[in-house]
Amino acid sequence: MATPNVVITETRTMPYGFTCGVVAAAGAFFGLFVGTAQGSGLVGIVLGAAICAGLAYLAMAYLGTAQERAFKWGVVALFALAGLLIGGVPGLVVGALFGWFLGWFIYWVGRCRYRMALPPYLTGGQVLWHYSFRVICGAIFVFLITPILVVMPLSFNAENFFTFTPEMLSFDPEGYSLRHYRNFFQSNEWQSALRNSLIIAPIATLLAVSFGTLAAIGLSQPHVPGRQVIMAILISPMIVPLIISAAGMYFFYSRIGLQGTYLGVILAHAALGIPFVIITVTATLVGFDRSLTRASANLGANPVTTFFKVQMPLILPGVISGGLFAFITSFDEVVIVLFVGSANQQTLPWQMFTGLREQISPTILAVATILVGISICLLTTVEILRRRSEKMRGMSPG
Amino acid sequence: MTLSKTLLATTALTVAGGAVAAQEMADSMTLVSWGGAYQSSQQQAYVEPYIENNPEVSATWDESSNEAVAKLRAMNEAGNITWDLVDVVASDAIRLCDEGLAMEVDHDELLAPGEAEDGSEVDPSDDFGDLIVSDCYIPQIVYSTTFGYRTDMVPEGADAPDEICDVWDLETYPGKRALEKRPINNMEWALLCDGVAKDEIYDVLATDEGQDQALAKLDEIKDDVIWWSAGADTPQLLADGEVFMGSTYNGRLYSVIEEQDQPVGMMWDAQVFDLDGWIIPEGLPEDRLARVKDFVRFATDTQRLADQAEYISYGPARETSAPLVPEDMKQHMPTDPENSENTFLYNYEFWADYRDDIDAKFQSWLAQ
Amino acid sequence: MSDATSDPNKIEAPTPDDPLAQAKALDNVDDRGRMLAADGTPLKRQLAKSLRIQKIRALALIAPLLLFVLLTFIAPIADMLFRSVENEIVSETLPRTVEALADWDYDSGESPGDEVYAALYDDLFLAQERKEHTRLGTRLNYELTGVSSLFRRSGRGVDDIGELYQDQFEDLNELWEEERTWAELMGSDEWLAAQEAWDEESGEPLPDFQLREGMPTLLPETSRQMLTFAEFIRTEDNESPLEEEPWTRVWAALYTDLTNKDVSGYSGPHTDLLQEASAAVGDFETTPIKQAFLDMDEDWGDPEVWGTIQAFSPDYTSGYFLNAVDMQKTPDGAAMRDEDERIYGLLFKRTMFMSLVITFSCILLGYPVAYLLATLPMRSANLLMILVLLPFWTSLLVRTSAWKVMLQSQGVINDVLVWLGLVGDANRLVMINNQFGTIVAMTHILLPFMILPMYSVMSTIPPSYVRAAKSLGATNVTAFRRVYFPQSVPGIGAGSILVFILSIGYYITPEIVGGTTGTFISNRIAYHISSSLNWGLAAALGTILLAVVLILYWAYDKIVGIDNVKLGG
Known part of the structure; x- marks a missing residue:
């Protein structure tokens, strides 16, 4: 999506009063925390405001952009040292981070760089709102991501519990270990769980995608009798509460001898993944230009060729994203597999669930960290591939 | 009645003599237990030794004891029993036995006689005594539900x-x-x-x-x-x-x-106090049943039950196992006289x- | 691949809106003024035919999946929901009792007559041999406390009734102690011969037991019981009546027959034995059947017990559904449960309320993010999208336990607040094991389900609309409120219903962080499936929950249209 025409606003030095005021407010805000932690909030506010305002004045009035780099490093060093004195090693890290932020913030505010990316006609209020909105969104992203980040250091816990030990908080190497990772790679149970997950999820995905894509193509034809009802039935695995599905499949699959078999778990997971495939593929097909298939037929291609040469490449993104959803549904599914599976089909989530119930061990967190790592790699790869293919097609990204 | 008694006595004798009829036995067992430290104590105390003696056997664990009654009922409805031996608490064993989902066993025939300290043999039914709360139940351990507290959070001046x-x-x-x-x-x-x-x-x-x-x-x-x-x-x-x-x-x-x-x-x-032990699901095929019987006989003898107490602080269900429990574990046993001054027994009925x-x-x- | 698509001839037929074909057809009008298609058939028929082919082709494409979902998913659900009304266990376990009890009137306030107890003796005896009585006891215990142990005790005591007579017969003559005696007395000669000849090693099935001729009229009750007994041990235990002592029920039947019937006409094996017994039974010690049951357990005299059996004797019951709405099926009809036992109404209301709160928080947090993603340049939007997708890809269990680590009183948030001095060490915030914990954790888990549909709707809104509104003089707020927001409503709708439907069925997260006030109806369903084993009640609760979801789905389809759901991209 194109941004509004960007007019580079000349950077200029803001009035010192404005810069110092804004920076002092930020300083006061952080000073409050440091102050209360050290005993007096008020002193913290005053000192924080004063120090930050002083630094801002120093930078704007005397150093200017010429010595910006030197100033920033100085601030980082200063606050890192202060942090080390107050709070030891964690303080050093926090202090350095804050110093880096402050150095950037002073120049950002003082040199009016915050207007650089915005249309020049915006009023002050609008600029303020623009950035407040970003801060709010930032906070929501923090909410989304923090729990996942918190889990990672805990997976290196030397203890057998889900708690930050005092040794960990003081960055004592004694408090950290790789034992839970070793446990994951050496334990038969975890390895067979991983194997099971890697058998069940891909096959279930394959089933869901192949059946689902065909049906989605059928559903997107202009005249389908009973379309509403069919759609409702196909979507139902997504809307029926999982516990009901699990109980129903459990009783029914027991009766027909599928309970406790790979086939049973795979069929159940495929059924759960189908709605995602249907939804994503029909969504892609809505924008599909029908004249392309007709053109292909006109040029003598049979329907199979038409499907694979014309239709498939165009709806492929929808198929892939539906497949990814189906895969993750199976890969992360615990309720159904607990009921439909048996000891031989223990998947990773099953192993995690019994782990959480019966014997809490950070091995679960180690597994989670590995999986998150894999997801990050996957997501980035997909993104890089997408950009490359866009470049190759000559489309400008963004 | 008298006839069956004598019959029993003779079978008990032959079995005691170590003459287990050679029978087709399955090579794999699915054992159901609770996971965690308890399951690993079972694994170490008798599953591993058993597999060492019978290298052709493989054992799979299913950590489903929590849902054992529900799952066995569903398996029974379906007529497809996939479990061979299930570890359950006594109240579940009674339920399973009531519903005909667990097999009734003759303890004296199935289990090995106890070895008392003086070398004499004790009938299993006497050795387990009152702990056989159901005809289907083969108790392993006595555990208790009790309280633990943070010693460092006891207020100053107060006793623990x-x-x-x-x-x-x-x-x-x-x-x-x-x-x-x-x-x-x-x-x-x-x-x-x-x-x-x-x-x-x-x-x-x-x-x-x-x-x-x-x-x-x-x-x-x-x-x-x-x-x-x-x-x-x-x-x-x-x-x-x-x-x-x-x-x-x-x-x-x-x-x-x-x-x-x-x-x-x-x-x-x-x-x-409560009990934990094995039940054998009703309706196992002959070869699997034979294997399970062989395993249970091994896993619940005097020595094996005492071995289990080395790994976890639960009291062995056999009287004859008690003297074999390591000294340093005795103080952690719920049945230790110091610990059991005031106790309850779970009222199943x-x-x-x-x-x-x-x-x-x-x-x-x-x-x- | 289905037949329709793999047949290349079909697609070459002109499709209705094929301009070439239409142009040709325009030139061809037949004598009756009907338009003709290229091949000279009337266009109307041609169109109808092509439409039919299209329909068939579409259905052929859908059919495999439809069949798949029906078999692997819909059938299990239907099967499970059926359990909520199924109640055959009472009439199957106690068939005669149920029949005899039909005439009894609960309102009389008195226990039923002797014939009902006699029927119960028959039924209960067989049930305890089959080990079905305790299962029935468990079933009826859901409705009336104490029935479970009543049945268990009676199962143990029911042998005593017949043992009384067995002992007296055996005291009378030692011959009765031999299993053969019974077999010779009751079995036909052919059967006896066949049974004697039968060899266990041969692997042949045991011969069918046959009654001696004349026995059904001479000793009708005994014959019936003997037949049941012989059939049972043959099929269940693979044993023969020659080697098995008959059940005590057979002895009791013999006593009844001998007191009522004249056996002087009998002349077969063991005539003397029978004559002797017939003469002696007059002096036998006896307990009337009803009294015997009352001795076993006085609850058998309680009309409440009989009323419950009567109320639950039909094959289908509304009992589970009544339980699911805090009511109870009593002998007097449906009634509310005691105040302190009502729980499902509360749980349904709470599930609804919390799901609403979660949906609302998701809208609140999801809207700005989706807006940001939709307005940022693609490159940055995709990077930020990774932040949204990452939690989505992380195991649900891990995210839930992460929230446990974050929220507990010695957890990360409290630790940070205490470290900053905002909260005293003694007054740490309680954020977990309550509704707050469930709402926070579930909002986090479901947020991607809100953001993705919102984003896909918002990214289709052309930015030029808002700019046009502004250039026409609208303020920022007005432009957003009047132009942008209305266009984004489908996204909100799609996300909301998705989140709401997912959250009212949630189970794992409330179980782990919900404590007592943050649990949902699903947790109760799970409890009834795996712990209390009251599967009928679980199915009834599930049916109600499913009905709510289906109504929502229907509303959703009406308002937004199910085709408009998009999951990112």
Whole structure:
């Protein structure tokens, strides 16, 4: 999506009063925390405001952009040292981070760089709102991501519990270990769980995608009798509460001898993944230009060729994203597999669930960290591939 | 009747002589247990030694003892039993036996005779004694549900808690408590601390007034209770310092104290004894049944049950195993005289009847 | 691949809106003024035919999946929901009792007559041999506390009734102690011969037991019981009546027959034995059947017990559904449960309320993020999208336990607040094991399900609309409120219903962080499936929950249209 025409606003030095005021407010805000932690909030506010305002004045009035780099490093060093004195090693890290932020913030505010990316006609209020909105969104992203980040250091816990030990908080190497990772790679149970997950999820995905894509193509034809009802039935695995599905499949699959078999778990997971495939593929097909298939037929291609040469490449993104959803549904599914599976089909989530119930061990967190790592790699790869293919097609990204 | 008695005696004799009829035996077993430290004690004490003796056998664990009754019922409906041996608590064994889902066994015929210290042999039915609470049940261990507390959170000047009513004493011992999210045990403790005599508790609990009385007593601490449902909860809560004291199985507390080195102490007062043991599902094919019988005979002999106590602090169900328990483990056993001054035995019959009714009341009380 | 698509001839037929074909057809009008298609057939027919082919082709494409979902998913659900009304266990386990009890009137306030107890003796005896009585006891215990142990005790005591007579017969003559005696007395000669000849090693099935001729009229009751007994041990235990002592029920039947019937006309094996017994039974010690049951357990005299059996004797019951709405099926009809036992109404209301709160929080947090993603340049939007997708890809269990680590009183948030001095160490915030914990954790878990549909709707809104509004003089707020927001409503709708439907069925997260006040109806369903084993009640609760979801789905389809759901991209 194109941004509004960007007019580079000349950077200029803001009035010192404005810069110092804004920076002092930020300083006061952080000073409050440091102050209360050290005993007096008020002193913290005053000192924080004063120090930050002083630094801002120093930078704007005397150093200017010429010595910006030197100033920033100085601030980082200063606050890192202060942090080390107050709070030891964690303080050093926090202090350095804050110093880096402050150095950037002073120049950002003082040199009016915050207007650089915005249309020049915006009023002050609008600029303020623009950035407040970003801060709010930032906070929501923090909410989304923090729990996942918190889990990672805990997976290196030397203890057998889900708690930050005092040794960990003081960055004592004694408090950290790789034992839970070793446990994951050496334990038969975890390895067979991983194997099971890697058998069940891909096959279930394959089933869901192949059946689902065909049906989605059928559903997107202009005249389908009973379309509403069919759609409702196909979507139902997504809307029926999982516990009901699990109980129903459990009783029914027991009766027909599928309970406790790979086939049973795979069929159940495929059924759960189908709605995602249907939804994503029909969504892609809505924008599909029908004249392309007709053109292909006109040029003598049979329907199979038409499907694979014309239709498939165009709806492929929808198929892939539906497949990814189906895969993750199976890969992360615990309720159904607990009921439909048996000891031989223990998947990773099953192993995690019994782990959480019966014997809490950070091995679960180690597994989670590995999986998150894999997801990050996957997501980035997909993104890089997408950009490359866009470049190759000559489309400008963004 | 007399005929069957003599028959029994002779079979017991032949079996005692070690003459197990050679039969087709399956090569794999699916054992069902609870996971965690308990399962690994079983693995070390008798599954591994058994596999060492019979290298052709492989054993798979299914950690489904929690849902054993439900799953066995469904398997039975379907006529497809995939489990070979199931570890359950006594009340579940009674239910399974009642419903015909577990096989009735003749303990004297199936199990190995006990080896007493003086070298004499003891009939299994005498060796297990009263612990055979059902014809289908092969008990392994006696465990208890009892309290653990954070030693470092005991207020200064106060003694460590040593009686059940200290759970209710929020003034002396401030802090959260962890109790199990079901009425069993909690109702008994509440009545006990509300002045009901120990031998009248179940009579009182059978009445509506008695149930209300117990809930009213629990009301006093309701705001300070974290309710647990999985065995790993209380140890984690204690390790995190989330609760001051909490009920759980004594073996879990043992591993928190001895293996994880957490500042936790045991409070044995009014501990509730319960049993854990095997049942054989009804309807196993011959070859699997033969294998399971062979395994159970090995796994519940005097030595094996005593071995298990090396790995976890549960008391062996055989009388003859008791002297073989290592000295340093004895003090952690729920059955140790020092620990068992005041104990309860889970009342199976009562809870079989009143479970649904009291549970409905308890859950609606919880939800309010 | 289905037939329709793999047949290349079909697609070459002109499709209705094929401009070439239409142009040709325009030139061809037949004598009756009908338009003709290229091949000379009337266009109307041609169109109808092509439409039919299209329909068939579409259905052929859908059919495999439809069949798949029906078999693997819909059938299990239907099967499970059926359990909520199924109640055959009473009439199957106690068939005669149920029949005899039909005439009894609960309102009379008295226990039923002797014939009902006699029927119960028959039924209960067989049930305890089959080990079905305790299962029935468990079933009825859901409705009336104490029935479970009543049945268990009676199962143990029911042998005593007949043992009384067995002992007296055996005291009378030692011949009765031999298993053969019974077989010779009751079995036909052919059967006896066949049975004697039968060899266990041969692997042949046991011969069918046949009654001696004349026995059914001479000793009708005994014959019936003997037949049941012989059939049972043959099929269940693979044993023969020659080697098995008959059940005590058979002895009791013999006593009844001998007191009522004249056996002087009998002349077969063991005539003397029978004559002797017939003469002696007059002096036998006896307990009337009803009294015997009352001795076993006085609850058998309680009309409440009989009323419950009567109320639950039909094959289908509304009992589970009544339980699911805090009511009870009593002998007097449906009634509310005691105040302190009502729980499901509360749980349904709470599930609804919390799901609403969660949906609302998701809208609140999801809207700005989706807006940001939709307005940022693609490159940055995709990077930020990774932040949204990452939690989505992380195991649900891990995210839930992460929230446990974050929220507990010794957890990360409290630790940070205490470290900053905002909260005293003694007054740490309680954020877990209550509704707050469930709402926070579930909002986090479901947020991607809100953001993705919102984003896909918002990214289709052309930015030029808002710019046009502004250039026409609208303020920022007005432009957003009047132009942008209305266009984004479908996204909100799609996300909301998705989140709401997912959250009212949630189970794992409330179980782990919900404590007592943050649990949902699903947790109760799970409890009834795996712990209390009251599967009928679980199914009834599930049916109600499913009905709510289906109504929502229907509303959703009406308002937004199910085709408009998009999951990112």
